Amino acid sequence: MSQDLPKLDPPKKPVPTKRRLPPPPPPADASGTGGRADGTIPAVSVAAGGRHRFARAVVRSTAGFLVSLVVHLALLLTMALLVVLTPTESPLAVIVTTDSGKDDLLRQADTVQLTMPDVRDVMGSELRRPLLADVSAAPPTLDAADRTIRPYAARRSDVFDSTDSMRVPNRAPRGGGFEGRRPDRRGALVADGGGNAASESAVALALAWLAAHQRRDGSWRFDFDGEPCNDQCGNPGTVGATNAATGLALLPFLGAGHTHMEGEYRDVVHRGLYYLKDAMVMTPDGGDLHQQTMYAQGIATIALCEAVAMSDDETFRVAAQRAVDFIANAQHSKGGWRYLPRHPGDTTVFGWQMMALKSAHMAGLDVPSPTLSLAERFLDSVQSGDGAYYGYMTPDESPGPTAIGLLIRMYTGWRRDVTPLSKGVAYLAKKGPSESDMYYNYYATQVLHHYGGEAWPKWNEQLRDYLIRTQAAAGHERGSWFFVDKHGSRGGRLYTTAMCAMILEVYYRHMPLYGRSAVEENM
Numbered sequence: 001m002s003q004d005l006p007k008l009d010p011p012k013k014p015v016p017t018k019r020r021l022p023p024p025p026p027p028a029d030a031s032g033t034g035g036r037a038d039g040t041i042p043a044v045s046v047a048a049g050g051r052h053r054f055a056r057a058v059v060r061s062t063a064g065f066l067v068s069l070v071v072h073l074a075l076l077l078t079m080a081l082l083v084v085l086t087p088t089e090s091p092l093a094v095i096v097t098t099d100s101g102k103d104d105l106l107r108q109a110d111t112v113q114l115t116m117p118d119v120r121d122v123m124g125s126e127l128r129r130p131l132l133a134d135v136s137a138a139p140p141t142l143d144a145a146d147r148t149i150r151p152y153a154a155r156r157s158d159v160f161d162s163t164d165s166m167r168v169p170n171r172a173p174r175g176g177g178f179e180g181r182r183p184d185r186r187g188a189l190v191a192d193g194g195g196n197a198a199s200e201s202a203v204a205l206a207l208a209w210l211a212a213h214q215r216r217d218g219s220w221r222f223d224f225d226g227e228p229c230n231d232q233c234g235n236p237g238t239v240g241a242t243n244a245a246t247g248l249a250l251l252p253f254l255g256a257g258h259t260h261m262e263g264e265y266r267d268v269v270h271r272g273l274y275y276l277k278d279a280m281v282m283t284p285d286g287g288d289l290h291q292q293t294m295y296a297q298g299i300a301t302i303a304l305c306e307a308v309a310m311s312d313d314e315t316f317r318v319a320a321q322r323a324v325d326f327i328a329n330a331q332h333s334k335g336g337w338r339y340l341p342r343h344p345g346d347t348t349v350f351g352w353q354m355m356a357l358k359s360a361h362m363a364g365l366d367v368p369s370p371t372l373s374l375a376e377r378f379l380d381s382v383q384s385g386d387g388a389y390y391g392y393m394t395p396d397e398s399p400g401p402t403a404i405g406l407l408i409r410m411y412t413g414w415r416r417d418v419t420p421l422s423k424g425v426a427y428l429a430k431k432g433p434s435e436s437d438m439y440y441n442y443y444a445t446q447v448l449h450h451y452g453g454e455a456w457p458k459w460n461e462q463l464r465d466y467l468i469r470t471q472a473a474a475g476h477e478r479g480s481w482f483f484v485d486k487h488g489s490r491g492g493r494l495y496t497t498a499m500c501a502m503i504l505e506v507y508y509r510h511m512p513l514y515g516r517s518a519v520e521e522n523m
């Protein structure tokens with residue numbers, strides 16, 4: 001199969017053994033070392049190649065006794081790290097909670113296995129995971145680049161205490177998984193959740209439209225520039241970046257059970273995923289897909305993680321992990337994400353990153369526990385009404401941020417009977433679905449579907465039938481949607497269609513977060 005794939009970059013030269021030494025710290029001013037064009041975030045700007053050149057130059061130009069000095073210093077560092085990191089017992093079970101303890105009722109205590117990091121991890125010389133290259137077609141470029149990435153624990157030690165700065169292995173999700181996308185489960189979930197033949201037909205038409213708008217290189221564009229649409233569809237978006245468009249276009253396929261291994265669109269999905277994998281820029285902070293907006297990073301990472309989670313194939317596992325690493329490293333010190341790495345967060349960018357991290361959990365990828373704890377603190381900082389409502393960057397009560405905030409609260413462990421959750425759900429239900437804001441509808445529909453209860457059937461019928469009614473029925477636009485709205489004008493018909501398709505996939509795209517028994521108990 002791999003012979004059909006886009007050509008991969010040739011393998012890099014074998015990694016010299018001297019790279020087992022810890023890499024030199026990045027210069028405070030990364031200019032001239034091959035960093036990204038965005039020079040405002042120096043900590044993520046140092047390209048690996050710059051460090052390699054630096055290392056080679058040092059080795060060439062340094063006298064023997066200096067090399068010896070470096071080696072001895074490294075040995076001393078190793079000894080020091082061994083002393084610092086020698087665990088009393090390993091692994092040890094811990095309860096992950098925030099330090100405040102103020103809202104014990106608001107989260108389920110999650111027992112996870114915390115494994116002490118291997119000293120080799122801290123030295124950055126070995127992969128933290130099994131060598132996937134041995135069992136998959138993962139390109140050697142990624143494996144080689146992996147060895148140059150500074151270990152996560154070392155990066156975050158200045159932000160978190162020593163316990164928090166360790167990687168925590170994946171824990172099983174309580175719900176929200178992808179099992180419902182399987183053909184043998186989907187029909188029952190459609191019937192159970194309130195979908196119907198017309199909604200499923202609308203999804204099928206949307207997927208056909210999306211497939212017809214994939215570009216030759218496997219990407220999609222919001223602005224429909226050039227092939228294959230050639231302006232036959234109206235309402236293109238204004239954004240030219242491809243990673244967000246490609247990630248967003250892939251999600252409805254994955255949401256309906258089409259992976260790169262299965263389903264009638266496996267070739268479409270395969271080419272899209274490979275586009276993202278090839279577009280990824282390896283940095284010391286992980287795999288960069290953000291193209292000047294972390295929306296792209298979050299959305300593309302969800303696609304990669306879902307593909308890993310939904311298939312037994314390992315082709316995209318390393319790439320997905322690198323993308324997750326980048327998200328973790330791009331988090332602002334107060335827990336949020338915004339357009340650029342480490343900028344103070346806003347709720348909308350935050351939502352995509354958090355869904356990417358949840359998808360990563362489901363794929364069995366490593367997600368740093370401190371990232372999630374810190375993310376909850378970001379939500380605390382924009383909530384009002386004790387967490388019933390959310391704002392964009394400050395405490396507020398706005399529909400879109402509230403829908404995002406509540407959905408992430410559900411994923412991070414709020415029980416269904418928590419008062420702010422029921423108040424927030426009631427607020428969304430009273431507002432009802434929007435006729436133009438599919439961003440709000442996308443999140444609010446998930447919140448109401450997970451929550452269930454009396455509000456769901458009304459919300460569902462209203463929005464489901466509205467979308468079925470408004471889907472384009474003829475011409476090149478057949479199967480797509482467009483509504484005039486602030487997001488719609490930027491993302492255009494491609495964005496709108498992907499969001500609408502995922503809204504109509506809500507019945508099976510994520511398994512329920514609250515079991516039926518829990519729903520009945522509280523009704």
Ligand SMILES: [Zn+2]
Nearest residue numbers: 229232233476
């Ligand atoms: Zn078109």
